[in-house]
Amino acid sequence: MEFNLKxxxxxxxxxxxxxxxxHISGIEEDASFLEMLDILNEQLIREGSDPVAVDxxxxxxxxxxxxxxxxxGICGACSLYIDGRAHGPDDHVTTCQLFMRHFKDGATIxxxxxxSAAFPVIKDLVVDRRAFDKILQAxxxxxxxxxxxxDANNIxxxxxxxxxxxxxxxxxxxxACVATCKNGSAMLFVAARVSSLALLPQGRPEAKRRARAMxxxxxxxxxxxxTNTRACEMECPKGISVAHIARLNREFLNAKxxx
Amino acid sequence: xxxxxxxxxxxxxxxxxxTKRKSEIHLVSPNNKRKLExxxxxxxxxxxxxxxxxxxLGYNVKIFCISDTPRRAHSIAAQGGINAAKNYQNDNxxxxxxxxxxxxxxxxxxxxxxxxxxxxxxASIIDQCVAQGIPFAREYGGxxxxxxxxxxxxxxxxxxxxxxxxxxLLGAYASLNKEIAAGTVTSYPRHEMLxxxxxxxxxxxxxxxxxxxGELERFGAHAVVIAxxxxxxxYFLSTNAMNSNGSAAVQCYKKGAFFANPCFAQIxxxxxxxxxxxxxxxxxxxxxxxxxxxxxxxKKMEDVxxxxxxxxxxxxxxxxxxxxxxxRRYPAFGNLVPRDVASRAAKERCDAGFGVNETGLAVFLDxxxxxxxxxxxxxxxxYGNLFDMYEKITASSPWEEPMMIYPAIHYTMGGIWVDxxxxxxxxxxxxxxxxxxxxxxxxxxxxxxxxxxxxxxxFILPVTIGDYLSHKFAExxxxxxxxxxxxxxxxxxxxxxxxxxIKGTKTVDSIHKELGHIMWEYVGMARNEEGLKTAIAKxxxxxxxxxxxxxxxxxxxxxxxxxxxxxxLQDFFEIGKLxxxxxxxxxxxxxxxxxxxSQTEEGEAKRDDKHFMYVAAWEYKGEGKEPELHKxxxxxxxxxVKTRNYKD
Numbered sequence: 001m002e003f004n005l006k007x008x009x010x011x012x013x014x015x016x017x018x019x020x021x022x023h024i025s026g027i028e029e030d031a032s033f034l035e036m037l038d039i040l041n042e043q044l045i046r047e048g049s050d051p052v053a054v055d056x057x058x059x060x061x062x063x064x065x066x067x068x069x070x071x072x073g074i075c076g077a078c079s080l081y082i083d084g085r086a087h088g089p090d091d092h093v094t095t096c097q098l099f100m101r102h103f104k105d106g107a108t109i110x111x112x113x114x115x116s117a118a119f120p121v122i123k124d125l126v127v128d129r130r131a132f133d134k135i136l137q138a139x140x141x142x143x144x145x146x147x148x149x150x151d152a153n154n155i156x157x158x159x160x161x162x163x164x165x166x167x168x169x170x171x172x173x174x175x176a177c178v179a180t181c182k183n184g185s186a187m188l189f190v191a192a193r194v195s196s197l198a199l200l201p202q203g204r205p206e207a208k209r210r211a212r213a214m215x216x217x218x219x220x221x222x223x224x225x226x227t228n229t230r231a232c233e234m235e236c237p238k239g240i241s242v243a244h245i246a247r248l249n250r251e252f253l254n255a256k257x258x259x
Numbered sequence: 260x261x262x263x264x265x266x267x268x269x270x271x272x273x274x275x276x277x278t279k280r281k282s283e284i285h286l287v288s289p290n291n292k293r294k295l296e297x298x299x300x301x302x303x304x305x306x307x308x309x310x311x312x313x314x315x316l317g318y319n320v321k322i323f324c325i326s327d328t329p330r331r332a333h334s335i336a337a338q339g340g341i342n343a344a345k346n347y348q349n350d351n352x353x354x355x356x357x358x359x360x361x362x363x364x365x366x367x368x369x370x371x372x373x374x375x376x377x378x379x380x381x382a383s384i385i386d387q388c389v390a391q392g393i394p395f396a397r398e399y400g401g402x403x404x405x406x407x408x409x410x411x412x413x414x415x416x417x418x419x420x421x422x423x424x425x426x427x428l429l430g431a432y433a434s435l436n437k438e439i440a441a442g443t444v445t446s447y448p449r450h451e452m453l454x455x456x457x458x459x460x461x462x463x464x465x466x467x468x469x470x471x472x473g474e475l476e477r478f479g480a481h482a483v484v485i486a487x488x489x490x491x492x493x494y495f496l497s498t499n500a501m502n503s504n505g506s507a508a509v510q511c512y513k514k515g516a517f518f519a520n521p522c523f524a525q526i527x528x529x530x531x532x533x534x535x536x537x538x539x540x541x542x543x544x545x546x547x548x549x550x551x552x553x554x555x556x557x558k559k560m561e562d563v564x565x566x567x568x569x570x571x572x573x574x575x576x577x578x579x580x581x582x583x584x585x586x587r588r589y590p591a592f593g594n595l596v597p598r599d600v601a602s603r604a605a606k607e608r609c610d611a612g613f614g615v616n617e618t619g620l621a622v623f624l625d626x627x628x629x630x631x632x633x634x635x636x637x638x639x640x641x642y643g644n645l646f647d648m649y650e651k652i653t654a655s656s657p658w659e660e661p662m663m664i665y666p667a668i669h670y671t672m673g674g675i676w677v678d679x680x681x682x683x684x685x686x687x688x689x690x691x692x693x694x695x696x697x698x699x700x701x702x703x704x705x706x707x708x709x710x711x712x713x714x715x716x717x718f719i720l721p722v723t724i725g726d727y728l729s730h731k732f733a734e735x736x737x738x739x740x741x742x743x744x745x746x747x748x749x750x751x752x753x754x755x756x757x758x759x760x761i762k763g764t765k766t767v768d769s770i771h772k773e774l775g776h777i778m779w780e781y782v783g784m785a786r787n788e789e790g791l792k793t794a795i796a797k798x799x800x801x802x803x804x805x806x807x808x809x810x811x812x813x814x815x816x817x818x819x820x821x822x823x824x825x826x827x828l829q830d831f832f833e834i835g836k837l838x839x840x841x842x843x844x845x846x847x848x849x850x851x852x853x854x855x856x857s858q859t860e861e862g863e864a865k866r867d868d869k870h871f872m873y874v875a876a877w878e879y880k881g882e883g884k885e886p887e888l889h890k891x892x893x894x895x896x897x898x899x900v901k902t903r904n905y906k907d
Contacts, residue, residue, distance in 0.1 A: 011817070028535050030535065030654075031537045035538060035539055041766075042768060045766045046810075062813055069501055070501075071539070074335055075330075075336065075500060076330070090651075097651050099652070101654065122471055130328065133328050133439075137437075137440040141391075141434060142433070146308075146312040146434070146721070147383070147387070147717075149383070149387045149389065152345070155389055155390075156402065158397070161397075162397040166394040169426060169429065172425075196392070196394065197392045200394065
């Protein structure tokens with residue numbers, strides 16, 4: 001297969017970005033999107049190190065930087081906006097689990113970084129998602145000290161509750177929800193954590209404080225408000241439901257009323 | 260045994276050793292803990308749990324990771340589960356049995372005392388994780404559910420769907436966040452350790468590169484903890500994450516820490532087969548699938564040929580024409596034999612020509628009978644996400660046709676040598692989790708990596724490190740302008756400068772791929788003397804090629820992933836050679852290490868306890884020189900050493 005790739009290039013956080021277009025061929029249908037970018041980078045490095053190509057007017061900005069790690073859809077590192085969709089055209093996958101058989105041979109593919117004020121670009125397609133860490137540091141935990149826990153089976157949790165908590169806990173922290181939201185809201189991310197813990201008895205003692213603190217931190221860091229467009233649910237690679245946003249809202253209101 | 264290499268295993272009965280050691284360890288008072296600084300490198304299960312627990316105790320902790328956030332660490336990708344001797348199933352499990360299974364699974368090359376301690380603290384890990392809000396699978400009564408894993412006959416594995424590693428890591432990461440918020444831990448994401456700093460023989464700090472700005476930065480502490488995982492990516496293609504690397508371990512090795520049993524690498528039997536030469540990463544399908552899936556290849560060569568030509572579908576092959584070779588060869592354990600045994604058996608069938616895809620390097624993992632027995636819903640609940648993942652990658656549905664699988668490099672049992680306190684041969688330097696060598700011997704059992712990472716981080720290191728630090732609280736903070744820091748930073752700077760100076764035309768990945776081919780061919784599932792010697796010579800040749808022809812584009816002072824990879828590849832050369840060296844020395848077959856010269860008539864691994872019942876710890880002797888071997892004899896006081904038997 002062959003493709004024209006229109007890729008966002010930006011030297012660093014302060015530099016102005018621009019698109020560059022590259023042609024790539026000989027791609028197997030079973031190659032993943034990121035393997036395709038690996039192959040492009042091999043090509044760009046070779047061209048950059050080849051004086052003849054440079055004389056010919058090869059003006060590449062060098063290999064394209066992009067975040068990636070586990071390549072099996074669980075670490076949440078990969079973060080590309082492909083043809084206008086977070087993680088590309090396939091549903092409920094991260095970019096590393098997107099395969100080239102989902103594209104038309106010869107297509108032009110546009111690749112951009114996450115676009116959100118709260119996630120500044122570091123370079124090319126790499127963004128800074130430390131804002132997510134800060135939200136979780138505000139309260140996305142249960143305050144249990146190592147060694148102080150009781151026997152695990154002393155806390156009974158109904159099967160369905162555990163399953164529902166697990167649905168929310170499946171969040172990989174990639175940021176697709178923020179990138180795809182027209183308001184740049186982090187509600188689905190915050191809701192996933194708040195809801196997962198609120199559903200379990202262990203999470204109840206701090207539930208109010210947690211909801212308040214995480215929402216306040218989200219607002220402080222410049223994420224937008226939720227206007228219930230449900231775009232986040234559509235693009236979440238783990239299919240996390242907006243029902244968890246409803247639970248977050250309940251928890252938050254509950255916390256506010258008891259202030 | 261070298262003078263530095265004292266294992267510090269406490270005397271007395273096995274079950275009392277850990278209690279005894281804990282009672283001997285000196286304590287550090289709360290006001291003194293505040294004066295002490297600890298560096299933790301790595302944020303996987305080991306690093307995150309250690310940093311959080313040390314922070315809770317009141318130490319000042321600095322934690323480093325190469326990713327944008329601690330939660331990306333590769334522990335997140337562990338699927339199947341975590342073992343614990345809870346005996347919730349009433350199937351006669353116990354601390355002793357978990358200990359025994361682990362020692363036996365490791366083919367009698369792990370320390371009794373360490374493994375017993377691991378089994379002993381395993382139950383507390385589950386308690387801790389449940390308290391953190393980890394949504395483990397539950398039965399309808401609300402009690403915790405369990406499943407079984409390879410190499411054992413009880414159900415002691417706790418799980419959260421096929422995402423157990425993710426959930427455990429998010430638990431440890433949440434505890435870490437709690438301590439970051441409390442101010443006891445400072446987090447340094449996108450920082451990569453590039454050297455260890457030693458002052459007066461003790462570990463006192465690190466040099467790290469800020470991966471965003473490219474600056475080299477100095478960090479001092481009273482002790483350094485390495486929790487950077489394994490070195491499986493030496494093989495280029497592995498189930499490890501792309502950024503997983505062995506560099507921190509190599510830096511410690513080059514600064515004097517002994518490296519133990521490097522040749523013990525685990526080849527996991529259930530990975531999705533390689534699809535072409537554009538691939539850079541292999542995907543694991545959880546071992547838990549072997550609970551209900553049955554592994555087979557056709558009995559008749561004509562069926563194999565038809566499969567390869569796509570003339571028939573696997574489901575069309577009649578029951579009597581299928582060779583369920585694990586059930587045939589190992590009736591007692593069947594599809595649940597340990598990983599090394601299952602991997603070699605797959606290789607044996609494929610070498611005999613029965614591989615079921617075009618490359619001839621694949622076998623079937625079939626759920627037909629499980630779906631019939633349990634029903635669609637039950638199977639979906641147990642393995643739904645794994646089936647989805649398989650279908651996304653291969654465009655074939657495990658509901659209709661069996662999965663295709665083949666072994667791939669997955670985990671490294673070898674690592675930095677540590678004593679019972681998890682301290683390396685360098686005072687003040689500790690290694691935990693996959694980065695050390697201590698608990699899995701020649702082969703790790705499934706669902707035990709998570710157990711070990713968390714045992715080390717939550718319950719062992721926070722206690723043992725106190726013994727060292729109790730003598731250090733009067734020492735002032737480490738001065739990062741000391742000449743030792745100057746020298747270490749200068750050496751790193753020179754290394755980076757020399758990489759940019761090469762200006763060759765070969766990409767880092769293309770050379771890494773070549774290293775992977777050498778490793779898989781000669782230091783892979785079956786090894787022999789000639790091949791291992793060839794490997795060492797070829798790696799040296801390749802290293803020369805790298806030094807003359809690699810191209811590292813860009814500059815140091817920017818976000819530069821090619822520079823990161825080039826630095827790591829230099830260290831993979833070192834590990835690759837060390838693995839071959841160790842494999843050459845170990846003229847026996849044992850666990851994941853199979854020497855062709857040492858096998859039984861039936862082709863099973865043949866151990867040589869008389870000559871090789873020891874930990875091989877290697878000391879770095881300088882560039883271009885052979886490492887020196889130190890032996891730590893393994894004494895089995897409490898269990899009888901047997902030949903592993905999974906047949907009856």
